[in-house]
Amino acid sequence: MRWEQVYLAGTGVWLADRTNAAEAVATGAYDAAEHAVNQIHSVSSAVADGPDDLSAPEMAVRAARTALRRSGPAAERVAAVFHSYLWFQGAELWPSAAYVAQHAVGSAVPAFDLLQQCNAGLAGLELAARQLCSRPVGEDEAVLLTTADRFAPPAFDRWRAERGMVYGDGGTALVLTSSPEAATARLLATATRVDNSLEGLARGAGFRSGPQDEPRPVDLGARAEEYFRAHRNMRAATLRTAEVAADSIRAALADADTPMERIDRVVLNATGHQRLTWQLEHQLGIEEKYSNWEFCREVGHLGAGDHFAGLNELLETGEVGAGDRVLLVGGGTGYSCTSAVVEITDPSGWSA
Structure with a gap:
């Protein structure tokens, strides 16, 4: 689908402190053969009772606030929030998107959980673009997209859950808008x-x-x-x-x-x-x-957030x-x- 007048206003990322992969091998947490093949250096890993001990939705809110701060006028025009994730969000039978919306943009903005596994961030981007293009002519709107996961033990073992991957903790956000004003990308x-x-x-x-x-x-x-x-x-x-x-x-x-x-x-x-x-x-x-x-080898697989985080890194580093x-x-x-x-x-x- 080709898009006209759809813009990226801002991105944001929140990551936990890094845990060294070689140290995980030394303690037996990570398979040495997998480490040799994957060549992962470290992974974003939230620690219980530590300074980065946040739930996944709280990580998403922090990333969202950064993205909104960078988005200029678009931050005041958010008409929907799409929140994506893979894993447990802090409570069962609970719409975590509502929490993200409440703490990032307010209580009156519609919020929806999107579940399409690791593709959910980009799939949400396409859905958000469709929403923006369906608006009345001349009406500028924005959509806040967030992702977040915390892959906590003992239910999830980030080092051994899947061959060829190590899972990292973090939140990401992107603001998509119909207005070119202060846009970073198209x-x-x-x-x-x-x-x-x-x-x-x-x-x-x-x-x-x-x-x-x-x-x-x-x-x-x-x-x-x-x-x-x-x-x-x-x-x-x-x-x-x-x-x-x-x-x-x-x-x-x-x-x-x-x-x-x-x-x-x-x-x-x-x-x-x-x-x-x-x-x-x-x-x-x-x-x-x-x-x-x-960047991947430093933070690990952020679930649905790899793409927003990767684009954010390119922009932050001036690459x-x-x-x-x-x-x-x-x-x-x-x-x-x-x-x-x-x-x-x-x-x-x-x-x-």
Whole structure:
């Protein structure tokens, strides 16, 4: 989908203190072979009773306040809040988006929880763009998008939940607006592609009657193996997910009238080095230095927030300037992939 008059006004990130991966290997928390393959240096990890002991929604609020502060007039025009996450938000049967909205923009703004796993941030970006483009002509609005997760033990083991990934704690935020006033970037295009037949990769072979029946800590690798045994081999599923992602990337680039050679930076899901290298080499054909790898290896996989955090990092560090184009490629079990092309317009004034 090509977008006209949809802009990024501000981004924000809140991250916990880092835990060193090599130290986790030394204590037995992290597998040495996985560490060698993933090449993760550290991970954002909130510590109980520490200075960063926040719930996930509280992390989202802190990130949102930063994004809103950077958004200028758009901060006063927020007409909806979309909050995305993977894991427990601090209470069961509770709309965490309402908490984020209440503490970031007020009690009268509609707020919705979006659940599409690791692709939810970018999928929410596309939904927000649709909302902005449906407004009456001349009526400027904004949407606040947030993500947050805290992958706390003992129910979740960030080091061993999934091969090829280490999960990090943090909140991210992005303000999307219909007004170019004080905008930092322009959203050129998005494209979402899915294959719902792959949902079992994250579920396994059956169903549970409730959370109490779920093995703890969560073992996503075991669920995938269960699915492969019951339905199809690993190679077929891997090829299909790659096809869905490739189709999403092609469509977004085409709708943005942007060949891959025109892309200056790429932001991907924060996986380990082996996974990321495969996507860079075989799917995108670009060098590692144009990706968000150096940031990924310091903070880990932030659930649905990798893309907002990666774009925020590029802006805060000045690694992109006016006229640069950034390709963001999502991907979440289900399986869905959303790709987005963003053109930086005015990064001035961006600071950590």
